[in-house]
Amino acid sequence: MPLIFFRFVLLLVVGIPTTLAAQTDTGMSLLDDTEPVREKVQNAFKTSKIINLQSMEVTDAGVMDMKINHRFGAINQGAYEAFGLDNAVVRIGAEYGLVRNLSLNFGRSSLDKLLDAGLKYRFMHQTTDNKKPLSMLLYGGWARVGGQSVQSRYWYTGQLIIGRKMTDKLSVQLVPSVVIAPSGQTYALGMGFRQKLTQRTTFNMEYIPVLIKPEGRSTNNYYNSLSVGVDIETGGHVFQLHFTNSSGMAEPQFIAQNTGTWTKQEIRFGFNISRVFTVVDPSRFK
Amino acid sequence: MKKLIFFLFATLLMNVGLLAQVFSTGTGTIKFFSKTSAEDIDATNNLVKAALDVASGNLEYAVSVNNFIFKKTLMQKHFQENYMESGKFPKSTFKGSITNNSSVDYKKDGTYPVTAKGKLTMHGVTKDVTVPGKITIVGNKAVLKADFNVNLDDYNIKVPANNASQVAKTIKVSMDCSLVKK
Numbered sequence: 001m002p003l004i005f006f007r008f009v010l011l012l013v014v015g016i017p018t019t020l021a022a023q024t025d026t027g028m029s030l031l032d033d034t035e036p037v038r039e040k041v042q043n044a045f046k047t048s049k050i051i052n053l054q055s056m057e058v059t060d061a062g063v064m065d066m067k068i069n070h071r072f073g074a075i076n077q078g079a080y081e082a083f084g085l086d087n088a089v090v091r092i093g094a095e096y097g098l099v100r101n102l103s104l105n106f107g108r109s110s111l112d113k114l115l116d117a118g119l120k121y122r123f124m125h126q127t128t129d130n131k132k133p134l135s136m137l138l139y140g141g142w143a144r145v146g147g148q149s150v151q152s153r154y155w156y157t158g159q160l161i162i163g164r165k166m167t168d169k170l171s172v173q174l175v176p177s178v179v180i181a182p183s184g185q186t187y188a189l190g191m192g193f194r195q196k197l198t199q200r201t202t203f204n205m206e207y208i209p210v211l212i213k214p215e216g217r218s219t220n221n222y223y224n225s226l227s228v229g230v231d232i233e234t235g236g237h238v239f240q241l242h243f244t245n246s247s248g249m250a251e252p253q254f255i256a257q258n259t260g261t262w263t264k265q266e267i268r269f270g271f272n273i274s275r276v277f278t279v280v281d282p283s284r285f286k
Numbered sequence: 287m288k289k290l291i292f293f294l295f296a297t298l299l300m301n302v303g304l305l306a307q308v309f310s311t312g313t314g315t316i317k318f319f320s321k322t323s324a325e326d327i328d329a330t331n332n333l334v335k336a337a338l339d340v341a342s343g344n345l346e347y348a349v350s351v352n353n354f355i356f357k358k359t360l361m362q363k364h365f366q367e368n369y370m371e372s373g374k375f376p377k378s379t380f381k382g383s384i385t386n387n388s389s390v391d392y393k394k395d396g397t398y399p400v401t402a403k404g405k406l407t408m409h410g411v412t413k414d415v416t417v418p419g420k421i422t423i424v425g426n427k428a429v430l431k432a433d434f435n436v437n438l439d440d441y442n443i444k445v446p447a448n449n450a451s452q453v454a455k456t457i458k459v460s461m462d463c464s465l466v467k468k
Contacts, residue, residue, distance in 0.1 A: 039350070042366060043373075060359040062359075063359055168374060199368050200446070235448070282355070282359045
C-alpha cells in the first residue's frame with residue numbers, strides 16, 4: 001500500500017513538470033512578446049507642410065530642412081504670360097529641429113517682402129496602440145510685411161494642429177487657425193489629407209475656409225484657399241507639385257488675404273522643394 | 287522509507303531546476319551594415335528580445351523594426367516607411383532551435399560553437415535559415431553571438447533603381463545578446 005501511494009506521488013511530482021515542460025516546447029512562446037507594440041506613429045506626411053498648411057510632422061531634432069517654394073502666375077493670364085509661368089513669387093526658408101517635438105522656422109517671401117518666423121510644438125504624439133489616437137501640435141507664427149506705407153505691418157498666427165494617421169496610406173488633419181493683424185482677426189478651419197499613391201508618392205489636398213472675417217471686410221475681396229498636389233520623395237528631397245489659388249506661402253497671406261479663386265481660373269502652378277540635412281547626430285537627443 | 291523521500295525530493299528539485307533553465311533578455315543588440323562604394327549605412331537596435339530554453343535548445347528572437355537607430359533620421363524614416371514598411375510589419379522574429387544543443391554545457395563557463403536553425407520572418411516573409419554562432423557561458427549568463435547575411439530580394443525588400451548604388455543587395459547582420467538565467 002505505501003509503495004503504491006509513493007508511486008502515485010512520484011507520478012504526480014515527475015509527471016506534472018514534464019507535461020508543463022512539453023507545453024513550453026510546443027507552445028512557441030518562450031518570449032513574453034504578446035503585448036501590442038506601443039510606438040509613436042511616424043511618417044504621417046512626407047514633410048512639415050501639406051501644401052501651404054502646416055502638417056502634423058515636426059522637423060526632427062538636429063535636422064535642417066531647407067524650403068524653396070515657388071508659385072507661378074495665374075493660368076488665366078493666357079499664352080502671352082505662358083499661362084503664368086513668366087511670373088513667380090518665391091519663398092526661401094528653412095526649418096530646424098531644436099529638440100524633439102519642437103522646431104523653429106523662418107523665411108522670406110518676395111510677395112509683400114514678407115519676413116516670417118514660427119515655432120511648432122508637438123505636445124501629443126499618436127501611438128500605434130491608440131492610447132493616444134491623435135497627434136496634436138501648436139503653431140505660433142510672426143510675420144512682418146516689408147515696404148513703405150503698409151496698413152498692417154505685423155501679423156501673428158496661432159494654430160492648433162489635430163492630425164491622425166488613419167492607415168498606412170491615409171492621414172487627415174484639422175487645423176483651427178487664427179490670424180491676427182492690427183486690422184482685425186481672421187478665424188479659419190484648415191483641413192487637409194494625404195493619400196499615398198505609391199511608396200514614395202502621395203496625393204495631397206487642403207482647404208482652408210475662413211469662418212469669421214475681420215469686421216468691415218467686404219465679402220468679395222478674399223477667397224478660401226484650396227490646393228491639390230502630389231508629393232514626390234527622392235532620397236533627401238521631397239518635391240511637392242500642386243495647383244493652388246493662393247500666391248502667398250505664409251499664413252497671413254494664404255489664410256487671411258487670399259485673392260485668387262478657382263472659379264475664375266485664378267489657379268497657379270507651384271512647387272515646394274524640401275531638402276533635409278542632418279546637422280547634429282540624432283543620438284544626442286535620445 | 288528515508289531513501290524514498292530523499293529520492294522524491296531529489297526528483298522534484300531536478301525538475302524544478304530544468305524548468306527554470308530559460309535564459310532571456312529584452313536588451314540584446316542587433317546591428318546591420320550596408321556597404322557600397324557610394325555609401326556606408328549602419329543601424330543599431332539595443333532592444334532585442336531573446337529567449338533560450340536550455341533543455342530543448344529552442345531559441346526565439348523578436349525585434350521591433352522601429353527600434354533600429356540610424357545616424358541620419360531621414361535614413362531611419364526611409365528604412366521604416368519605404369523599405370521595411372514597419373506600419374504593416376512592425377516586428378521581425380526568429381523561431382528555431384540550436385541543432386547541437388547537447389554539445390553546450392550550460393553549467394560550465396566557456397565558449398561553444400553552435401548552429402541555430404529555424405524560421406526568420408521579416409517584412410512579412412518567412413524563410414528557413416541556418417546560422418552559425420557562438421554561445422559563451424559566464425556564470426548565469428549566456429552570451430549569444432552570430433553574424434549572417436540577409437539578401438534583400440529574399441524578403442521582398444525593394445530598392446528603387448536610383449538608390450541602388452547606395453543600398454547593398456546583401457546586408458550584413460551582427461547580433462550580440464547577453465541572456466540571463468531566469
